[in-house]
Amino acid sequence: MDTARRSFVGRAPELALLAEAWASTRAGSPRVVSVTGFPGTGKSRLVEHFAGGCPGVTTISVSADENEVDLQWEVLRQVVSRLPEPGTAESIHTLDPQANPVFVGEALAADLQRAAPTLLVVDDAHWADRASIEAIRYAARRLTTAAVMVVVLHHPAGSVRRIPDGRPNPGLPDGWRRMVESDRGVELPLAGLAPDELMQLAAQAGRSGLSPAAASRLWRLTDGNPLHVRHLLPQLSMRTLAADNNPLPAPHSISATIASQLATCRAPARELVSAAAVLGERFRLSDAAAVAELSGTALSGAITEALEVGLVAEVPNSGGLEFVFADRLTRSSLYHDRALAHRQELHRRAARLGGPAALDHRLAAAAGGPDEALADDTERAARERWRRGDLTVAAALYRHALELTPRGPVRSGRVLTTVEALIVAGDAAGAQDYEIDVLAAAPGPWRDYVAGYQLLLAGRITGAKDQLESALAAVRAGTEPEPGAPALGDLHARIAAQLAIIGILTLDYREMIRYGEEAVGAPATEPWVAAYTRFSLAIGLTLSGRAEDAIETLVDADAPGAAGALDALCARGMIALWTDRLADADRDLRQSVARATAGEALRIGQALGFLAEVEYRRGELADAALHSELALGDAEENVRIWEFAILHALASYPRAARAEWAAAETHVRSAAHWANLVGAGSGLAYAAGGFAAIAQAKDDPVALLAAATDIEKHYDSQEPGTHLFGPLRADALAQLGRPEDADEALDAYLSRLARPDRRSALLGVARVRARIALARGRAEEALAECTEALALATEVGLPLEVTRVNLLTAHCLAALDRPAPAVAALRTALLQARALGATAYVDQATGAARGLGLSIETPEAVFAGLTATERGIAGLIGANRTNKQIAAELSLSVKTVEGHLTAIYRKLGVDGRLELRELATRPAAG
Numbered sequence: 001m002d003t004a005r006r007s008f009v010g011r012a013p014e015l016a017l018l019a020e021a022w023a024s025t026r027a028g029s030p031r032v033v034s035v036t037g038f039p040g041t042g043k044s045r046l047v048e049h050f051a052g053g054c055p056g057v058t059t060i061s062v063s064a065d066e067n068e069v070d071l072q073w074e075v076l077r078q079v080v081s082r083l084p085e086p087g088t089a090e091s092i093h094t095l096d097p098q099a100n101p102v103f104v105g106e107a108l109a110a111d112l113q114r115a116a117p118t119l120l121v122v123d124d125a126h127w128a129d130r131a132s133i134e135a136i137r138y139a140a141r142r143l144t145t146a147a148v149m150v151v152v153l154h155h156p157a158g159s160v161r162r163i164p165d166g167r168p169n170p171g172l173p174d175g176w177r178r179m180v181e182s183d184r185g186v187e188l189p190l191a192g193l194a195p196d197e198l199m200q201l202a203a204q205a206g207r208s209g210l211s212p213a214a215a216s217r218l219w220r221l222t223d224g225n226p227l228h229v230r231h232l233l234p235q236l237s238m239r240t241l242a243a244d245n246n247p248l249p250a251p252h253s254i255s256a257t258i259a260s261q262l263a264t265c266r267a268p269a270r271e272l273v274s275a276a277a278v279l280g281e282r283f284r285l286s287d288a289a290a291v292a293e294l295s296g297t298a299l300s301g302a303i304t305e306a307l308e309v310g311l312v313a314e315v316p317n318s319g320g321l322e323f324v325f326a327d328r329l330t331r332s333s334l335y336h337d338r339a340l341a342h343r344q345e346l347h348r349r350a351a352r353l354g355g356p357a358a359l360d361h362r363l364a365a366a367a368g369g370p371d372e373a374l375a376d377d378t379e380r381a382a383r384e385r386w387r388r389g390d391l392t393v394a395a396a397l398y399r400h401a402l403e404l405t406p407r408g409p410v411r412s413g414r415v416l417t418t419v420e421a422l423i424v425a426g427d428a429a430g431a432q433d434y435e436i437d438v439l440a441a442a443p444g445p446w447r448d449y450v451a452g453y454q455l456l457l458a459g460r461i462t463g464a465k466d467q468l469e470s471a472l473a474a475v476r477a478g479t480e481p482e483p484g485a486p487a488l489g490d491l492h493a494r495i496a497a498q499l500a501i502i503g504i505l506t507l508d509y510r511e512m513i514r515y516g517e518e519a520v521g522a523p524a525t526e527p528w529v530a531a532y533t534r535f536s537l538a539i540g541l542t543l544s545g546r547a548e549d550a551i552e553t554l555v556d557a558d559a560p561g562a563a564g565a566l567d568a569l570c571a572r573g574m575i576a577l578w579t580d581r582l583a584d585a586d587r588d589l590r591q592s593v594a595r596a597t598a599g600e601a602l603r604i605g606q607a608l609g610f611l612a613e614v615e616y617r618r619g620e621l622a623d624a625a626l627h628s629e630l631a632l633g634d635a636e637e638n639v640r641i642w643e644f645a646i647l648h649a650l651a652s653y654p655r656a657a658r659a660e661w662a663a664a665e666t667h668v669r670s671a672a673h674w675a676n677l678v679g680a681g682s683g684l685a686y687a688a689g690g691f692a693a694i695a696q697a698k699d700d701p702v703a704l705l706a707a708a709t710d711i712e713k714h715y716d717s718q719e720p721g722t723h724l725f726g727p728l729r730a731d732a733l734a735q736l737g738r739p740e741d742a743d744e745a746l747d748a749y750l751s752r753l754a755r756p757d758r759r760s761a762l763l764g765v766a767r768v769r770a771r772i773a774l775a776r777g778r779a780e781e782a783l784a785e786c787t788e789a790l791a792l793a794t795e796v797g798l799p800l801e802v803t804r805v806n807l808l809t810a811h812c813l814a815a816l817d818r819p820a821p822a823v824a825a826l827r828t829a830l831l832q833a834r835a836l837g838a839t840a841y842v843d844q845a846t847g848a849a850r851g852l853g854l855s856i857e858t859p860e861a862v863f864a865g866l867t868a869t870e871r872g873i874a875g876l877i878g879a880n881r882t883n884k885q886i887a888a889e890l891s892l893s894v895k896t897v898e899g900h901l902t903a904i905y906r907k908l909g910v911d912g913r914l915e916l917r918e919l920a921t922r923p924a925a926g
Contacts, residue, residue: 040227105138192224208633545754726764878920
């Protein structure tokens with residue numbers, strides 16, 4: 001797949017609609033497709049991507065131009081020049097200006113039919129000269145059975161205007177509308193990308209730090225317009241995207257068009273639309289007039305002019321009192337067309353109108369420097385937003401209030417509130433800006449809690465724990481917190497929850513449970529605080545081997561609209577991942593991310609990372625690679641240092657399976673760097689897990705043993721489902737030919753498990769027992785363990801583990817001198833690995849085949865040692881024929897068939913008819 005096709009994002013429903021239309025066209029019922037959308041929505045990219053996935057098709061792509069609307073036959077000349085064979089109709093070549101589009105269309109239809117199967121794509125068809133677009137329509141009408149699909153891409157009528165003269169685009173002629181609305185027509189309106197697709201778009205543009213919350217706001221401000229978003233990405237800070245309510249800049253290509261429209265207007269109209277752009281997408285004319293300071297004939301002339309050039313439109317049934325901008329990009333262009341000082345003045349005037357938006361206007365008009373009254377009003381608004389659960393906006397408002405506050409005791413209290421709000425909203429980097437201010441604040445449990453929270457996110461675990469324990473001791477003693485602090489019960493819950501998180505990071509099972517229970521038991525009144533305490537306790541219980549107890553703490557906590565609902569949903573997804581319920585994990589984690597992109601507050605930054613691990617376990621390696629990079633980018637953008645080791649390690653897993661060695665090793669080295677810097681057991685264990693994943697993918701038992709030793713050193717897991725490595729040290733020792741040491745290591749692993757019944761753990765144990773038995777020369781015993789491991793891997797839904805077990809099964813069969821079943825197992829592993837995109841395991845399968853002297857590349861390889869007659873008999877056994885039926889079909893005696901079967905069993909190394917039938921009925925391709 002080429003780079004352009006790989007970089008395409010989203011549009012699955014639209015691509016499916018195009019595919020359906022093309023299938024109808026190929027079946028003799030050609031379709032005419034109308035792709036409609038505003039500038040920048042990706043119409044051309046969509047059709048280009050679709051055409052690139054249609055092999056063996058002649059694609060003729062032409063484009064109209066706004067400067068060539070009056071050039072007769074210009075678009076058709078492009079079509080003719082791109083035809084694969086010269087046209088035979090004289091009218092196409094001469095294209096007399098007076099030629100009749102009907103007859104030209106007849107000739108074009110004949111040429112297109114000769115080139116079939118053909119896609120004829122006309123981009124910017126709304127600017128096509130009338131003669132050409134009509135001739136193309138007539139040709140489409142004549143092509144009633146040929147495999148020719150005509151696709152026209154256009155803007156809605158009047159949605160754009162020509163730069164030279166400001167004329168609105170006319171849209172397609174009425175005949176095209178009738179054709180598209182007929183049985184042969186397909187209408188495909190194209191809107192913007194969804195928020196989760198914007199995250200993918202940002203990652204492809206090298207900005208993988210776009211969080212779900214930031215993607216949600218970017219979508220709201222751009223309508224998901226890909227051109228607008230691509231233009232903004234290099235200019236925006238991903239972590240501060242949520243802090244500003246004003247329009248985002250429009251792409252230059254679009255703002256230039258809007259500027260040309262604006263230039264045709266007189267000064268009152270320009271001032272009116274600038275004032276309206278400050279007010280919003282939709283505005284009352286009286287408000288815009290007040291801000292622009294216009295009235296009487298100047299006002300009526302200004303709004304008439306703005307309507308005539310298409311900058312605004314009247315809201316239906318508003319009686320001329322309300323208007324709306326032509327689209328969001330028009331408003332953005334007009335807003336940023338004026339200098340900052342002029343915009344601030346317009347905002348000051350808008351603030352005098354009062355209403356809910358007055359505070360936003362006052363903030364936009366603020367010239368910098370202290371403003372105590374505005375700071376007080378902003379803080380009140382922030383508290384209200386916080387109470388309603390709109391944490392991102394609340395954090396931005398708290399920060400505004402802080403910056404407007406002069407130095408002194410009031411500012412000191414606001415620093416702590418602002419820093420916590422920024423951290424909770426996901427902007428740890430913004431909170432870092434105030435680290436010195438936090439330390440300078442008056443001492444007390446509130447200051448110590450905020451300082452500890454900052455240190456925790458910065459990966460300074462020991463310092464964080466010291467601060468938080470000091471804060472907890474003061475709260476337990478009943479010390480009243482500083483002015484501006486939360487209620488004592490809420491502060492108690494906050495502090496204990498963070499100490500529980502430290503217990504989780506350091507794998508201190510006693511503390512993660514003790515502090516988690518204390519957090520839940522504290523009398524918190526803020527719903528989000530109570531939700532976060534449940535999250536911390538649930539994760540601690542699960543890691544301690546008490547997943548069922550953990551689930552009970554989350555009952556009904558994830559209901560939409562409930563405070564902290566996504567924290568609970570994320571916790572439930574993580575627990576499902578670790579307890580082998582991958583479908584549930586996928587659903588919960590995917591929903592938590594989707595709901596976050598829709599605007600709900602998600603404080604668990606690793607949700608995307610654990611979704612990536614679910615996808616890795618399910619064999620969805622491309623998605624796992626994408627989501628792990630998105631999670632890592634978000635953490636890096638927001639400087640959540642303690643997450644770096646975990647997320648880098650998770651990112652290495654799919655890269656290793658895909659044999660992307662440079663990327664995998666870069667991630668795992670980064671994981672080790674950050675793990676050693678932070679020093680938390682969980683990070684060190686995850687980093688070692690990344691090294692183990694690479695060692696497994698490279699089939700390197702020496703490196704695997706080193707990684708296994710590190711994992712056991714740092715991770716005495718009570719819940720075995722937190723990773724799929726199982727008894728890793730025993731695995732490595734068995735591969736190195738040390739079965740006694742492997743047995744001892746396996747016993748030690750089993751003795752530590754609080755939940756030895758976990759199916760993924762049983763899978764790992766069965767696989768390792770197979771390796772130990774094989775190392776001892778007990779191939780039959782090893783094969784039985786492989787059968788158990790394969791059943792467990794299939795039951796849990798771990799396709800990569802299924803592949804690895806099939807590879808081991810092949811070695812067991814080869815040791816038993818059963819070449820045909822060994823070839824079949826290796827070929828199955830090969831096809832499975834190819835289907836998953838697991839190149840490392842494709843290489844392992846082909847390498848094992850070479851080492852065993854077997855051929856596995858073709859389906860016939862299983863029966864390579866048989867004669868032609870024997871292969872025929874084996875095939876009929878696969879078709880469930882009896883010996884008597886085979887004898888009759890091949891004109892042989894039954895005794896001869898029986899003799900051939902004996903030879904087949906011997907040559908293939910199979911035990912009898914049932915095993916032969918299984919070999920003969922294996923699929924020929926993956």
